[in-house]
């Protein structure tokens with residue numbers, strides 16, 4: 218078992234975007250968050266996460282294990298890590314990878330500046346990988362450098378669209394019930410085949426749910442369960458909640474999860490994940506121009522038109538660029554009125570490159586205000602298509618209107 222040092226710090230890159238919590242949810246989570254935040258602050262690691270990432274991805278049908286398959290030229294696992302890193306009260310993230318992929322994983326941690334990550338060696342099955350991750354947190358292990366958490370989250374590394382609200386729900390429920398897991402309605406009906414591959418019986422779909430991730434447990438509940446586990450369970454089991462019930466006699470609290478909790482398993486899931494990520498990072502466009510005051514400025518006209526094509530268009534001037542980049546905007550439209558504006562545009566390009574944003578996020582440069590005004594509709598259509606398509610072959614478009 219190899220424990221890598223917790224990672225460094227630095228801006229995360231694009232990935233699944235968190236929706237803000239609203240209304241009662243926000244109030245409830247704020248109190249729970251503050252409770253965890255407070256406890257996490259005093260106990261430094263009240264909540265930890267274990268991410269099994271030691272599989273081979275056979276069902277994906279490609280040589281690269283699916284957790285390392287690129288989406289927008291970034292490994293799938295990096296999006297999951299980023300989603301967890303955005304949750305400040307998760308103090309340690311333990312990732313189980315095979316020995317042969319250890320260096321690849323370390324490279325991803327460094328390239329994308331992931332933090333709070335410790336690596337352990339995966340097992341030959343998912344349960345064994347999870348068990349190795351738990352051992353890294355248990356204080357009864359030699360050379361253990363991590364403190365035992367009160368609650369541990371278990372989440373598949375190939376489920377990138379996990380959000381803070383569902384993590385908070387399962388963690389809060391686990392604290393109260395000992396175990397908790399996200400569930401989703403079944404899409405297909407479950408049937409039981411007979412020995413001769415004929416229908417024996419089918420289950421009433423409405424009475425059943427699909428078990429998804431994340432799941433959360435009081436650490437001792439799940440660690441004790443894994444310590445008692447039979448080899449059969451470790452070899453063939455797929456359900457951590459079942460182990461908590463069978464060995465720790467804890468009935469997990471089930472929490473309705475969002476539709477995006479699904480696991481990347483087949484190649485089609487990669488395409489689906491890419492389109493979800495593209496959609497999420499295309500929702501914010503920054504129109505950069507040298508003035509905010511002049512409402513007749515073509516930049517404001519462009520902004521109004523872009524709002525009909527894209528969700529969120531923010532107008533800013535050159536001075537706010539650093540803040541915009543820190544807010545993780547990935548789409549910039551620079552309206553150049555005078556040739557001097559090109560210096561502003563070059564400054565933006567330098568900032569985007571320095572800020573480590575992926576080169577896939579197009580900066581659209583427009584020159585010639587008057588001509589743009591004449592072809593504003595066409596310019597809007599082209600800009601929206603560039604942002605939505607985000608094709609690496611179209612990097613750094615210079616649109617001369």
Ligand SMILES: Nc1ccn([C@@H]2O[C@H](COP(=O)(O)OP(=O)(O)OP(=O)(O)O)[C@@H](O)[C@H]2O)c(=O)n1
Nearest residue numbers: 269270271272273274275276341342343346374
């Ligand atoms: N020995 C294993 C097997 C799986 N996993 C991880 O458990 C998660 C969910 O498992 P699954 O979707 O089955 O992944 P694979 O086993 O890689 O897929 P396949 O069954 O298609 O080979 C994945 O993050 C996978 O990397 C693991 O840590 N150790």
Ligand SMILES: O=P(O)(O)OC[C@@H](O)[C@@H](O)[C@@H](O)CO
Nearest residue numbers: 343373428429430455456457
């Ligand atoms: O190894 P597999 O991908 O088949 O199993 C993983 C899933 O079973 C698991 O992630 C959820 O069902 C929740 O337990």
